[in-house]
Amino acid sequence: MSEFITFLRVGFRHITDLAAIDHLLFLVALVAPYRPRDWRHLLGVASAFTVGHSITLGLVATGTIGFPTALIEFLIPVTIIAAGLENLRGSGRPRGWVRPALAGGFGLIHGAGFAGFLAEMFGGNIMVPLLAFNVGIELGQITILVLGLATLTGVDRLLARTPWTPGIAPRRILTSLVAAVWAAVMAVQRVPW
DSSP, rough: HHHHHHHHHHHHHHOOOTTOOOHHHHHHHHHHHOOOOGGOOOOOOOHHHHHHHHHHHHHHHSSSOOOOOOHHHHHHHHHHHHHHHHHHHOOSSSOOSSHHHHHHHHHHHHHHHHHHHHHHHOSSSHHHHHHHHHHHHHHHHHHHHHHHHHHHHHHHHHHHHHSOOOOSSHHHHHHHHHHHHHHHHHHHHHHOO
């Protein structure tokens, strides 16, 4: 059981650590268009990301497939830019299958980013560590998404007290732009060619 707890903590810290700014920015971009009433859809999006993350993490960690690290490190901020642009393109409440599908696809890229390090940590059977790590990732994501949703809801309430009551669009746009621009800087710094 201690191996499970150890890897659960590694997964949780992997997502919540401030040094993992790329993951945090991605989660901020994911939560930007949501309100508390949309929590089920947001949880579905986060779970789709975890499924994608788990697939490549397992495949890369077991040596089944491999990707150039420099390319993956470049593609991670590109996914943040894409999520931000999707927020800017979208209007109204997010629904349907598009956001979960995008999050799952982006999870495939993010999972490949950490797999090499994690593969070195596995000492044999990877099933328990991989499961624990992914549970930790999901718990970390839910924590960040709840905090992000609470913060953005607070911003909405502050804006509602002003004479200018714009609704969700300005905070969605501003949050998405900040995440996308920050990620663009990261992508330029990581260009592999």
